[in-house]
Amino acid sequence: MALVSGAGLTLDVSYQNTPINTLTETVTLPEQFDQTRQLLLKGEYLNVSEGRHVTHILSRSIHAVSSAKNRDTRFAKMVNKLRSGRWLGATGKPITAVVNIGVGGSDLGPNMGSFALKEFADDAALNELDVHFVSSMDGGQLYAVLPIIDPETTLFIIASKSFGTIDTFANVDTVREWIKPQLTEQQWLQDHVIGVSSNAVKMNDYGIPPAHQLTFGEGVGGRFSLWSAIGLPIALSCGLRTFERMLSGARAMDEHFGSAPAAENIPLLMAMYGIYNRQHLGINNLAILPYDGRLRMLPNYLQQLDMESNGKQATADNQAINYATGPIIWGGFGPNGQHAFFQHLHQGYDEFAADFVLVLKRQAPGFNAQVANKLADQQQLSVANCLAHRQLMKFGSDNPESPRDHYPGGHPSSLLFMDELTPETFGELIAAYEHKVFVQGVYWQLNSFDQPGVELGKKCAVDILQALQSGAKTSYDESTVTMIKKARGDE
Structure with missing residues (x-):
């Protein structure tokens, strides 16, 4: 079992495909990484393409x-x-x-x-x-x-x-x-x-x-x-x-990220396992699966945080690269996902990695003892389902007499959990993912703090909007021209 704790969170990487000591030898961070990390924590890391510090x-x-x-x-x-x-x-x-x-x-x-x-x-x-x-x-x-x-x-x-x-x-x-x-x-x-x-x-x-x-x-x-x-x-x-409690939780994670050794550092390990799964195992996507309804928006948030930061094909100094960078981030609220896309995860052909995010206990302020106890029981139900599906995705299950009951397993995952969701642990959770994205960007030599692809898309949209509103002739491809005409009511 491989548990790492820090700043109110615990990371269980027991279901990853390589142990921590092998990981730290296999995924080697740049020689200047410690100095680079401190620049970030001081607000002095340079976003080179936009010419300003990341603060x-x-x-x-x-x-x-x-x-x-x-x-x-x-x-x-x-x-x-x-x-x-x-x-x-x-x-x-x-x-x-x-x-x-x-x-x-x-x-x-x-x-x-x-x-x-x-x-x-x-x-x-x-x-x-x-x-x-x-x-x-x-x-x-x-x-x-x-x-x-x-x-x-x-x-x-x-x-x-x-x-x-x-x-x-x-x-x-x-x-x-x-x-x-x-x-x-x-x-x-x-x-x-x-x-x-x-x-x-x-x-x-x-x-x-x-x-x-x-x-x-x-x-x-x-x-x-x-x-x-x-x-x-x-x-x-x-x-x-x-709000301040949330900020204090993030500060606690900043301190943990800045000082804990690599083998005991939650954001570093999250980043390094992500790199290992992407580059050594060839897994191009990461499912974010929170098992607490209060965190149901986490997958969408992390999708922007990660994919807008590290979905790039050029280094920070604008050199073309020919290796895979950030993965596709997707997912959803775990208990609902069990009744939707988990079928594919358990028995589909595609490889994936997953982050399970779990809250072990829940208080129920504002309710009487009977209702509070029922809500606590429901939290336990969520914990049980999280652990069960995580286990099945890793180890699978085989029934030689029934292909329908075959679960291939073999999917690596991390479990990031907290005793209770509080403003502090929420801040710690989000800051941990921020630092993970930063580490991966440094490893892949990216600038994680710009988004040139987004900017070009906005410009193209403005040009098409002008064509829609003005009725002017356009020089786009045939499909786009046809759609502009339909939207204007010309056809």
């Missing part, structure tokens, strides 16, 4: 909003004013709902954290806000949210690092029309909008009062930003103290 780790201390020295920050004041019911809209009614409009890192992290930590909300006597999330450019989420909120009692967070993301402002433009029967645009901007961005100039130009702006550094990448002002919805859902 998201510093956010874990800069935004320690509930500590004595920071309780008067603008972030904290906003949270306290909204959660106490003292933030009044333009017509004098208290704000009771908040809608976060953002996409990518401005949505996935805040959404996941708000949902996972809701039961730990502090200051229970304060005003409970209904916090909603809107990210889809097609307006589908906005279509569902607008009928259940009131312009006079709703505040909108416009979250965009650049403050120019077209997906986000497509939703914002629709909201600006929606509020007009009850509010003027000036009333809406003055009393119903908070801007969160690294671009204060654009927030000013948009008309958001400086007092209602939150900024974060250019060195905080979107997919690493839930610790920064982008995490405002988490603090609004759960309170300042809970």
